[in-house]
Amino acid sequence: MNSWPMLDRFLETDPRDVGCEQAMEILHVYVDLTLQGEAPEERYPGMLAHLRACGPCAEDFEGLLNAVSHNDFT
Structure with a gap:
């Protein structure tokens, strides 16, 4: 099995990607926008591009989303 297509996808960078910082x-x-039912990807397309490309940041997003949506702070 040739892994070139997988490597090519890994190396491609969406020019809209805002980066980790x-x-x-x-x-x-x-x-917050996600939880409000808004479309944050329309307002922040670079963020969506980054979350698709960066596993650690996508995990942070999912973790924060889960923490906030399932909080017991009230």
Whole structure:
């Protein structure tokens, strides 16, 4: 099995990708918009591009989303 297509996908970078630093700066906003039923990917397309490309940031998004949506703070 040739892994070139997989490697090519891994190496491709979406020019809209905001990178980890900017993603972490707006992660909470992206989560809030998601929970409000908004379409955060329309407002922050670079964030969506980054979450698709960066596993660790996508995990942070999922973790924060789960923590906030299932909180016992009230």
